[in-house]
Amino acid sequence: MLEPAQIMPPPEYSLMPAGPFSRLTGPYYARATDTGYSLLINIAHTHLNRGRSVHGGMLLAISDNANVGAAEMQAGGAMVSTISLHCDFIGMAGRGWLEATARVNRKTSALIFTSGEIRVQGQLIMTSSGIFKVLKAR
Amino acid sequence: MTGESAVMALGYLPILNPVDPFEHVIGPFYERPETDGAASYAFQVREAHTNMAGIAHGGMLMSFADTVVAHAAFAANGSDHVVTLSMSASFLAPARIGDLVECRPTLIRKTAEILFVGGDFMVAGAVILSAKSLWKTIRMRPKVSENHEIQG
Numbered sequence: 001m002l003e004p005a006q007i008m009p010p011p012e013y014s015l016m017p018a019g020p021f022s023r024l025t026g027p028y029y030a031r032a033t034d035t036g037y038s039l040l041i042n043i044a045h046t047h048l049n050r051g052r053s054v055h056g057g058m059l060l061a062i063s064d065n066a067n068v069g070a071a072e073m074q075a076g077g078a079m080v081s082t083i084s085l086h087c088d089f090i091g092m093a094g095r096g097w098l099e100a101t102a103r104v105n106r107k108t109s110a111l112i113f114t115s116g117e118i119r120v121q122g123q124l125i126m127t128s129s130g131i132f133k134v135l136k137a138r
Numbered sequence: 139m140t141g142e143s144a145v146m147a148l149g150y151l152p153i154l155n156p157v158d159p160f161e162h163v164i165g166p167f168y169e170r171p172e173t174d175g176a177a178s179y180a181f182q183v184r185e186a187h188t189n190m191a192g193i194a195h196g197g198m199l200m201s202f203a204d205t206v207v208a209h210a211a212f213a214a215n216g217s218d219h220v221v222t223l224s225m226s227a228s229f230l231a232p233a234r235i236g237d238l239v240e241c242r243p244t245l246i247r248k249t250a251e252i253l254f255v256g257g258d259f260m261v262a263g264a265v266i267l268s269a270k271s272l273w274k275t276i277r278m279r280p281k282v283s284e285n286h287e288i289q290g
Contacts, residue, residue, distance in 0.1 A: 019191070019195065020185055020186045021189060021198050022189070022197075025164070047160055048158070049157075055159075056222045056225070057160060057161075057197075057202070058160050061197025061200065061201055062197070063197075064195070064196045068196070081196075085227055085229075086225070086227075087200075087225050089221070089223055089225075
């Protein structure tokens, strides 16, 4: 488990490939796991709401990235686009490392079904499930 | 007319000094009071909101959706505090740089404990994202202090 004071993620994580929005709200660190995909993000002031907990929108964005990450691992290099994402807000977090994990539940030729969760210090913060469309490689 | 002036020409005003630091980072968001006391919300997609495919990131659209339904939930609940229980979003079409994403959220049902809020997010009159969100009412205990402040 990562301690809040730890500045860098464990060495098995590397910077997640990110577009402008994920760079704006990151940095995210990523790795493949035995069961899917894992993301780490160190909570900063810019992620918070007025109650000094991580903003709900930020948790949704992290869940989207984690589920997309798991889906793209299964998509064989193709990109995916989110068709639906459902998230339940189970707990709150104000500091430390968020770990978002996600796995693929089913893959068809056109669609990928995923589920994920976010924890801080082992405590469950959010659960999610998503459906993604596999985009044709250009 | 482009950018903020085009948004404001539609009657929107920027939400200045949002109380949530995260909204400073991903904003600005705009609000327009409607004649019936409700409100509409908008943001214009910037390059900073995009993903590696060059379209608005799904997380950005959901962050905006969360903020919009939060305004509707807070407005419906007066002085009581509310917290998010769930957010469910269907992504119907992409939003691109320069697009104005607009939503007028609706309170679908309010019980003693739970608020059901929904919103269709439109670009140029077409729905790009449809959201349903549940919120829980947290009753504030009466305070002795006169400086009663609602914690967000």
